[in-house]
Amino acid sequence: GDSVTQMEGPVTLSEEAFLTINCTYTATGYPSLFWYVQYPGEGLQLLLKATKADDKGSNKGFEATYRKETTSFHLEKGSVQVSDSAVYFCAPGARAGNNRKLIWGLGTSLAVNP
């Protein structure tokens, strides 16, 4: 069945460090790919997305590129801030009628120290 493998956390970085969170997936068809973020005490928020091969999603300094050949969607940020401390979820979304059914990774907890 469809699945997603995310880099295990927790990840602890110093401010301004480079961040990579790996994500690979298996999915039937041609899914859209999403990264969601959950800040402490808040609900899940869409961070970025990519809908076709080689698309790069970006938001708030984060980027991820849809790599069809490696079925990956790694999240990167060149210089993290304390405010980036959160849990990050990779979620491929397969088309199901008029909806997207999201498949969720375990989430990667990121802590950024000043």
Place this chain on the structure above:
Amino acid sequence: GAVVSQHPSWVICKSGTSVKIECRSLDFQATTMFWYRQFPKQSLMLMATSNEGSKATYEQGVEKDKFLINHASLTLSTLTVTSAHPEDSSFYICSAQFAIDEQFFGPGTRLTVL
């Protein structure tokens, strides 16, 4: 982004009782809402897709008579856990579909069954 609320944010109940959780889209209409369940340190599991005015579509392994879903309006979906037992204790999250590639999530409801 759009706002989705859930009520209650947490609930404690006795075994055998039923609990209703509400999910509301506050500033947009949502034909489709999703209900997820999350166990500690695990990923989100899609339980069912709720469509306004029609029966919910349950994922394999989810008991529809146990988890009753009603999507009576374009801004409200409810999940009722019937005859709850301790194994139903979990974090329940809803999302409302704004567009095919955009879901907005509620903050979640923590259910504890004694």
